[in-house]
Amino acid sequence: MTISNKALDLFVERIALIKSYEESLGLLYWDLRTGAPRKGMDVRSEAIGNLSGQMFKLATAPELGEWLSELEQSDTYEGLSEIHQRLVTETRKEYDRSVKIPPKLYQEYVVLTSQAESMWEEAKANSDFASFEPYLDKIITYTNQFIDLWGVKGTRYDTLLDMYEPGMTTAELDRVFGGLREKLVPLSAAIANSPHQPETxxxxxxxxxxxxxxxxxxxxxxxxxxxxxxxxxxxxxxxxxxxxxxxxxxxxxxxxxxxxxxxxxxxxxxxxxxxxxxxxxxxxxxxxxxxxxxxxxxxxxxxxxxxxxxxxxxxxxxxxxxxxxxxxxxxxxxxxxxxxxxxxxxSLIRIEADELTYNLHIIIRYEIEKQIFNEGVKASELPALWNAKYKEYLGIEPENDGEGVLQDVHWSGGSFGYFPxxxxxxxxxxxxxxxxxxxxxxxxxxxxxxxxxxxxxxxxxxxxxxxxxxxxxxxxxxxxxxxxxxxxxxxxxxxxxxxxxxx
Amino acid sequence: MTISNKALDLFVERIALIKSYEESLGLLYWDLRTGAPRKGMDVRSEAIGNLSGQMFKLATAPELGEWLSELEQSDTYEGLSEIHQRLVTETRKEYDRSVKIPPKLYQEYVVLTSQAESMWEEAKANSDFASFEPYLDKIITYTNQFIDLWGVKGTRYDTLLDMYEPGMTTAELDRVFGGLREKLVPLSAAIANSPHQPETxxxxxxxxxxxxxxxxxxxxxxxxxxxxxxxxxxxxxxxxxxxxxxxxxxxxxxxxxxxxxxxxxxxxxxxxxxxxxxxxxxxxxxxxxxxxxxxxxxxxxxxxxxxxxxxxxxxxxxxxxxxxxxxxxxxxxxxxxxxxxxxxxxSLIRIEADELTYNLHIIIRYEIEKQIFNEGVKASELPALWNAKYKEYLGIEPENDGEGVLQDVHWSGGSFGYFPxxxxxxxxxxxxxxxxxxxxxxxxxxxxxxxxxxxxxxxxxxxxxxxxxxxxxxxxxxxxxxxxxxxxxxxxxxxxxxxxxxx
Structure with a gap:
């Protein structure tokens, strides 16, 4: 009991330390986005990178794994408070996910997504999917490697969903999004055909x-x-x-x-x-x-x-x-x-969509992401897939990829599984x-x-x-x-x- | 040569990391002082404490001492750029200073000064030196311990001066402040007696x-x-x-x-x-x-x-x-x-003083600090000493300690040697x-x-x-x-x- 109390103290102290980094990084990001002088941004980004790296080290350190193992011993775990129990469970999940990715691989990925975000910005402005495609292709490849390292439960895409919505599965989303889409598509069409359009x-x-x-x-x-x-x-x-x-x-x-x-x-x-x-x-x-x-x-x-x-x-x-x-x-x-x-x-642009059609924009992205990871659809196939789904669910088609498949930043940052x-x-x-x-x-x-x-x-x-x-x-x-x-x-x-x- | 190049790389990388912490902490302090919501300040202070502790660890780590020793080898050092040479010298100085203080002692001191700052604020508001005296006394005791650990060159007070003005000594300040005081006191008196007082x-x-x-x-x-x-x-x-x-x-x-x-x-x-x-x-x-x-x-x-x-x-x-x-x-x-x-x-208050008499306020503080560390003057003696010096150099005396010896925050934070x-x-x-x-x-x-x-x-x-x-x-x-x-x-x-x- 003395040993596990000590493990608990060390564990709680480490978590508090990690949380301090999260809070500090949160402020650094807030500042970058609200009023940080332009000229200092590169150096600030270095600082953010350095602090993030330090936090990652603390969150993946072997001793943290040892404390977790000790606290997970059933009689120890049963004696923990509700908060500490959940903290152990949550931290274990994050810990396992993080330590499974070799640092070198992760670093390559960070560099890639940072380049990809700049490329995406340019590609979107020029409606030039071809220039972005190789980056997107690589991001998908890396993400697939991560899925293999993390391990697949259910479908491959489930592994990604779980990061943003713990416990969510493709099966569940097929059920709820499928049900919703079936009813929203005709409702949206009926609205478009109504003679009673509001004055705006x-x-x-x-x-x-x-x-x-x-x-x-x-x-x-x-x-x-x-x-x-x-x-x-x-x-x-x-x-x-x-x-x-x-x-x-x-x-x-x-x-x-x-x-x-x-x-x-x-x-x-x-x-x-x-x-x-x-x-x-x-x-x-x-x-x-x-x-x-x-x-x-x-x-x-x-x-x-x-x-x-x-x-x-x-x-x-x-x-x-x-x-x-x-x-x-x-x-x-x-x-x-x-x-x-x-x-x-x-409409074509998700972030400008209304409360109702917004869900159709999301369902389209969900279906495409699922196809990428569960059916092996390639980056090169996405523009056509995108446009066809907009035609089918919303009755309209983008004139170019800038207002189509290139409109969102998410994929350039590797955030697959976030849209749902x-x-x-x-x-x-x-x-x-x-x-x-x-x-x-x-x-x-x-x-x-x-x-x-x-x-x-x-x-x-x-x-x-x-x-x-x-x-x-x-x-x-x-x-x-x-x-x-x-x-x-x-x-x-x-x-x-x-x-x-x-x- | 390969070894020292590696030491140089690791050294430069560590310095960049420390600088990132400095920059981040700088932003956290800026935020606290410009617009951070009041309710979050306690938690923010914890975060600042945690990050400062992490930075201190990095700045006092044994491996940093080893890299420094390697880079200080004369043939290696000679081969370094001017910037790297100075970086080695500066870091060595900071490193030696920091590692000489046992972490436990330093932590006690941090807690003490943090309590002392609150006590000082109250004592100043109430013009109640007696309530602050025991804290000031302890801070002086700790500072004297630090001076012993750091080592004395010249006089004990020189050790403190060097932190804020590298290379500055009591002998040098006696010379320059002494010369200045002798001439400023009569000039200030002549001004006070002039019939040509500006309209304000x-x-x-x-x-x-x-x-x-x-x-x-x-x-x-x-x-x-x-x-x-x-x-x-x-x-x-x-x-x-x-x-x-x-x-x-x-x-x-x-x-x-x-x-x-x-x-x-x-x-x-x-x-x-x-x-x-x-x-x-x-x-x-x-x-x-x-x-x-x-x-x-x-x-x-x-x-x-x-x-x-x-x-x-x-x-x-x-x-x-x-x-x-x-x-x-x-x-x-x-x-x-x-x-x-x-x-x-x-006038009595330093921060409201004009360009000329300001220097007399500083010289008074310098002389008192010097007496504390070089002559063993006690906290209890400071109010009388303070008032006498104001009388002698400025011709006026505080009516209470709030506008006298308690007016500045510096000593409550242990910043002796800063005023000059x-x-x-x-x-x-x-x-x-x-x-x-x-x-x-x-x-x-x-x-x-x-x-x-x-x-x-x-x-x-x-x-x-x-x-x-x-x-x-x-x-x-x-x-x-x-x-x-x-x-x-x-x-x-x-x-x-x-x-x-x-x-």
Whole structure:
């Protein structure tokens, strides 16, 4: 017992050290993206590389493996607290994954993806897939090597999915995405054919940045964002980063000719932030002190952005405030505003897609990634595959690869298996909302009266506090009593869009 | 030769790694002081502590000592580049200093000074020296232990001086501070007795922050501050930090009722920044890539703030611009403004002191520190000693210890030996100015015409580019052809104040 206590102390101390690196690197990245002077970026990148390397050494050191083995002895493990048990399980998983990759191979891969990201940027600007293809091809080859080293459970692609959504499988995604796609494709077509298309011109006028910023800050406050434990900045690509629960930072981007970008972007990132700000203090200093998966994280940003932020109830309460900020631009009814901000139409670019068709963009990427790793589809085949799927599911085709297969940065960085998280987030959000509506019968009254704090508290109780202490499937089952079911999302979208488009 | 090449590679790699930690920690501190959310600060401090500990391990590791020993072999050393030679010398010095302190002792000391800083803050607010005395006493005891471990050359206090001003000794400071004090005390008294006291009331009016900020940015640009390699922020205590030559950050503080605070503060910090921005690229990634000493660094901030920024020539050029920013407040002549911003009078608080009496504040601290370490003066004796010296040199006495011996944070953090740097900076600046005036005969014409860039370039050539590649005494000798001579400062002050106060 003395020995294992010592192993526990050393283990906990190492985890805290790793977490300190994560927090510091988080700040270095935040700084790079918000205001670091351009001239210092190369040297800063070196520093980031050096610190990351140090963290990797600490996270893959032989002694960590020994402490883990000691703590995994069944009688020792049984005596651990719930937090320490989960910390051992999580760390073992990460440890095994990391030590299986030879450092030299990993370093080659890091160099490759860093080159590939630059090449991708150029290729996208020139719509020149051919110049990017050899890089993508190599990244796929490396990723396949990693899959072999990590070991395959289920299908090869499952090994990748598990990194972003622990426990997620191709079989499960085939079920939920398949079910969703079948219903969304005809719904999207019906919407496109509806004669009742909302008027949106008034959204594209001049909206003064200062007023946008003021309104963003107001909405953050309404949502319960804690400004003593967070801040709002600007960046070209909005993001949220939880350095620790007392320091959660979000960014937004104000477009002078579009009021919706910063508005819904801010609400979205605040959803991420509320998650990170409300993780239990008990998890501070451990690697469990963050969201449990990309999908669950995205469920929170999308719950706040779409379920709340794009609802009629929300704007019944807040449209008057928004009008006061933009009296000349927003001389329309709340219904007009609601419909305009919920337009749905097939489009080519994922990040500009609406709440409904967005899922089809994701399903296309999912199907292609699955084919790459489970069926051996080659990089060279992707443009044709991409265009055919857009034609089939969205009824439109890119005119060039820049607005097609080259549009996303993910693959150039090797992030295969990441895309499904976005739609998983939508599905989790819809399923959780169903429970929320039942457990809190006055939910929509709260929204309509601008009383959002009880909603944040309900989510803290059910989701936020746990950080990584519960897995995504444990969470969704404990909250809703059921495993993931895509019908919640479909029914939510069907109801909303049937009303808006008078289907 | 192959072996030593390998040692060189490993050595250079380790130095780059240490520099990456320094840069990252620099950013973490900058963030804490400029805008980090309050709630996350405790966890952030843990992260800083953890990373500092990791850096210390790397900087004191046995293998570093072995590489150094190998590189110090005379035939190997002779074959090294100038940069690598200096890097070996500098690192050896730091290494020996660090490994001589037992880690446990150092850790105790870190805890002590961290407690002492909180206690000091409270003691200062309450003017309660008794509550701080036991902490100060312990810090002196620890510092004496460190001096014993480091080893004494010359006097015990020399060991401390060397940390901030390499090569500086008590004998040298006795000479220069003694000479200066003897002449400044009567000059200061003559000024106090002059009937020609400048009118200063107009400086203390309402000055809108936005206009102050605009003017600060304008002056930074005039001085050649590179905004693509730096930024200006706000903080309670203004500072400059050079993370790397491409990322140098300064802060200022805008007081609504005092136009001079931000104005001269910004020019001062920009002086530090110009130094850091213009270090040779060849030194990037090494620990030589920073100012060579506190004193030389301070010479640059004070050169720009005082020699340039508080000169009649500077305001002949820029007062019109300042008036345009504050037309209602500054309806005075440029002479009135020049005299008002150069008031000299004995005061109790160092950080509010003028260019002349400031040196007496420093000399008092120097004499007291010297007595503590070379004559065994006890913490309990300091308040009386302090008050007596203020009476003798400045003719005034604090009414309580809050505005006396407790006013500065330095001792609570154990920074004995640091204070002399400030006046060394003034002396270096005056001596360098003398050379500058001779080598650049149109110097004052350049200032009067707002053509400051050639001055920045001259200083880059003489000082900035070298970073730590030259020691303070090497620099001052190579630039001015003489060792440090306090008469330059005295003659500069005498001339300036004789004119202003019509002595």
């Amino acid at each position: 011109g008034f959204l594209k006028q001049q909206y003064a940045k200062e007023a946008q910023k003021k309104f963003s800050l107001f909405i953050l406050e309404q949502m319960g964002f804690d400004f003593t434990g967070g801040r709002l900045d600007e960046s070209a690509h909005p993001f949220a980063t939880g350095l620790n629960p007392g320091d959660v930072r979000i960014t937004t981007r104000y477009l002078a000719d579009d009021v919706t970008s910063a508005l819904f972007g801010t609400i979205h990132e605040c959803g991420h932030a509320l998650y990170e700000q409300n993780i239990s203090k008990d998890l501070i200093g451990t690697t469990l002190c963050t969201g449990t998966s990309m999908g669950i994280h995205e469920s929170q940003s999308r719950f706040w952005e779409n379920v709340i932020g794009r609802s009629m109830g929300f704007w019944k309460r807040y449209f008057g405030d928004l009008q006061q900020h933009f009296p000349n631009q927003l001389d329309v009814s709340v219904e007009d505003f609601y419909r305009a901000t919920n337009v749905s139409q097939p 998280s976005y739609s998983l987030g939508n599905m989790y959000a819809a399923q959780i909302t169903d429970t929320l509506e039942r457990e809190m019968p006055n939910f929509w009254e709260l929204v309509e009266s601008g009383n959002l704090i009880p909603i944040k508290e309900w989510l803290t109780d059910k989701v936020y506090q746990y950080g990584k202490l519960r897995t995504p499937s444990e969470l969704i089952t404990s909250i809703t009593g059921k495993s993931l079911d895509p019908d919640y999302l479909f029914r939510y979208l069907e109801k909303k869009y049937t009303d808006i488009y008078k289907l | 009331g107009f400086l203390k009016q309402q000055y809108a922050k936005e206009a102050q900020k605009k003017f600060s940015l304008f002056i930074l640009e005039q001085m050649g501050f590179d905004f693509t390699g730096g930024r200006l922020d706000e903080s309670a205590h203004p500072f400059a930090t050079g993370l790397n030559p491409g990322d140098v950050r300064i802060t200022t503080r805008y007081l609504a009722d005092d136009v001079t605070s931000a104005l001269f503060g910004t020019i001062h910090e920009c002086g530090h920044a110009l130094y850091e921005q213009n270090i040779s690229k060849d030194l990037i990634g090494t620990t030589l890539c920073t100012g060579t000493s506190m004193g030389i660094h301070e010479s640059q901030s004070r050169f720009w703030e005082n020699v340039i920024g508080r000169s009649m020539g500077f305001w002949k050029r820029y007062f019109g611009d300042l008036q345009q920013h504050f037309p209602n407040q500054l309806d005075v002549s440029v002479e009135d403004f020049y005299r008002a911003t150069n008031v000299s009078q004995p 740097s400030y006046s060394l900076g003034n002396m270096y600046a005056a001596q360098i100015t003398d050379t500058l005036e001779r080598e650049m005969p149109n110097f004052w014409e350049l200032v009067e015409s707002g053509n400051l860039i050639p001055i920045k370039e001259w200083l880059t050539d003489k000082v900035y580019q070298y970073g730590k590649l030259r020691t303070p005494s090497e620099l001052i000798t190579s630039i001015t052809g003489k060792s440090l001579d306090p008469d330059y400062l005295f003659r500069y002050l005498e001339k300036k104040y004789t004119d202003i106060y019509k002595l």
